[in-house]
């Protein structure tokens with residue numbers, strides 16, 4: 419929740435002054451040297467993606483007509499070390515020279531083949547991005563270039579019509595829901611409701627009624643008429659979290675609702691008009707899901723008028739320290755907040771944060787409770803000890819244990835880390851590609867508390 423203490427960012431925090439602009443990779447340019455698309459050039463803009471995909475399917479950034487190319491054939495990942503070409507389990511593979519490769523670093527000289535087409539990277543263009551001198555947008559805080567670029571995109575989106583459907587991507591815990599809330603609060607729909615529907619948490623049999631409502635007697639247990647999330651959000655915004663988890667039959671129904679602007683309650687014959695803005699989030703690569711037939715292409719285009727990528731905490735320079743200060747002030751309420759010792763700041767910056775801001779928040783909240791004095795040290799954060807304990811079990815002990823105990827020990831570490839990274843068991847199960855029941859059984863067997 420927002421408090422008046424949220425407003426100013428701690429001026430003593432070791433954060434850089436606002437820079438006005440920064441330079442980053444802006445475009446990747448690729449030419450088709452041979453094959454049915456010979457001579458074509460692709461200039462892929464990187465403002466909302468770090469992964470470029472190529473294949474026959476229309477959802478790709480690079481759409482090819484070669485019939486020997488798979489629907490989703492290869493990707494080029496933009497990494498701090500360079501551009502990494504990766505085969506996406508295509509039928510005919512990716513070749514550099516005569517060698518079939520799973521991955522290869524691209525240079526301007528690399529010629530590679532997919533299907534009957536050959537490609538060369540022509541090079542990349544840098545862009546200079548103007549950054550607004552702000553360190554928050556609605557409830558999102560950050561001073562890093564990546565976050566300020568996001569704020570300026572959100573500012574533009576907020577003023578570009580309140581029907582624009584935005585697909586929000588990013589790792590777990592990066593703040594995708596906060597982005598959606600910010601878009602709602604800054605839109606002309608702010609007086610309407612912001613309704614969150616987590617698609618991982620919908621029980622299959624109730625899904626349709628939860629989203630679209632039901633009438634009395636429509637099924638056993640339907641004791642009265644009930645509106646669904648879409649009707650609740652009438653005049654406001656619905657946020658469909660983890661949209662990639664929606665089963666195909668519901669995807670078809672959702673598409674109809676978006677296209678027609680009307681919902682049909684389960685058990686009812688006539689549709690009701692609804693005026694809802696749809697914002698969606700996912701941590702999955704929906705385009706790959708489209709190519710695999712697990713996500714409808716027409717729905718993908720409907721929900722993604724614009725795509726926005728929330729950067730991981732690793733990509734946000736000193737934001738971990740800034741956010742830790744913010745969370746400590748929130749923990750203190752009206753009292754004097756604890757301060758971070760320099761050892762704690764260094765530990766926060768060195769940590770990889772696989773669970774992103776959510777993990778940071780829980781680390782800070784735990785340290786606030788555990789710390790004795792007014793200062794929080796690296797020890798209070800218990801980041802390094804946990805990591806080294808993990809390493810030492812894995813390296814020194816795990817391989818020496820009898821097989822069954824080693825597997826048990828590994829599972830224990832695996833599930834503990836999984837639960838720490840995800841807000842709910844449903845999400846943790848999805849990330850582990852297990853059923854909810856499978857996860858519950860595993861936790862019970864390992865005597866772990868979920």
Ligand SMILES: Nc1ncnc2c1ncn2[C@@H]1O[C@H](COP(=O)(O)OP(=O)(O)OP(=O)(O)O)[C@@H](O)[C@H]1O
Pocket residue numbers: 557558559560588589590591592593594595596597659699701741775776779840841845
């Ligand atoms: N930039 C930020 N400033 C302040 N708080 C943040 C920021 N980003 C995330 N948070 C906080 O971190 C937590 C996780 O954020 P949120 O739920 O929006 O992430 P998410 O990407 O939607 O997660 P998931 O992928 O698991 O659904 C929330 O408590 C949120 O308030």
